[in-house]
Amino acid sequence: MNLTLKIWRQKNASDKGKLVDYKISDVSPDMSFLEMLDVLNEQLINEGDEPVAFDHDCREGICGMCSLYINGEAHGPDRGVTTCQLHMRMFKDGDTIFIEPFRAKAFPVVKDLVVDRSSFDRIQHAGGFISVNTSGNTIDANAIPVNKADADKAFEAATCIGCGACVATCKNSSAMLFVGAKVSQFALLPQGKVEATDRVLNMVRQMDEEGFGNCTNTGACEVECPKGISLENIARMNREYLKASLKG
Ligand code: SF4
Ligand code: FES
Numbered sequence: 001m002n003l004t005l006k007i008w009r010q011k012n013a014s015d016k017g018k019l020v021d022y023k024i025s026d027v028s029p030d031m032s033f034l035e036m037l038d039v040l041n042e043q044l045i046n047e048g049d050e051p052v053a054f055d056h057d058c059r060e061g062i063c064g065m066c067s068l069y070i071n072g073e074a075h076g077p078d079r080g081v082t083t084c085q086l087h088m089r090m091f092k093d094g095d096t097i098f099i100e101p102f103r104a105k106a107f108p109v110v111k112d113l114v115v116d117r118s119s120f121d122r123i124q125h126a127g128g129f130i131s132v133n134t135s136g137n138t139i140d141a142n143a144i145p146v147n148k149a150d151a152d153k154a155f156e157a158a159t160c161i162g163c164g165a166c167v168a169t170c171k172n173s174s175a176m177l178f179v180g181a182k183v184s185q186f187a188l189l190p191q192g193k194v195e196a197t198d199r200v201l202n203m204v205r206q207m208d209e210e211g212f213g214n215c216t217n218t219g220a221c222e223v224e225c226p227k228g229i230s231l232e233n234i235a236r237m238n239r240e241y242l243k244a245s246l247k248g
Contacts, residue, residue, distance in 0.1 A: 064161030148177035166221035172213030180233035
């Protein structure tokens, strides 16, 4: 396939940035999207140009590092996949592909297609954990019975990889799907109930401080989430928040 790529280039956070056109030929439909960008970067390096900066790590849909906005969709036109799992067979010979970074006030651009998502880390640090005594007195996980339906829902919530596609997709740049998943993951388990009140209050406070917008129930986040995290998690977080506020 021969393609035209329109890629967002931005030297640093203060640079204005612009879309730059690149031609790429002989792209195999079996290549992943990131492999196609690797080929482009090799081409650019050989021509003495600066390669395009983009985030990636595992390249198998687990780490949440890849983060491209492709033809106006977070993680591109396929469903239930991350950018690293997107294949070039989703495009046609002669296509023009727009490639931009995830855009949100709380995700400032570092360079080209790389954005700073450390706001997510700070939300996690505010409460996305349980405190366990690991000094030789750790209780075997199986010693605490967990209802199967709750365990399944907690597991589903825990599949959130923190990629930020929900934020990039939302017209309000809301992080409610991400935070909802992280709160739900613990709220459903007995181990998570001990710190439940502080967790939800602290995580929501941090989310607001980071400058994410609010949820207006559009549902775009759920559609674009590569892990199929359900809006149900936002509703659960809201219930947890109300409960915690009344207690507090
Ligand atoms: S909820 Fe989905 S889209 Fe949002 S960070 Fe988690 S995996 Fe990514
Ligand atoms: S590179 Fe790890 S999820 Fe895409």
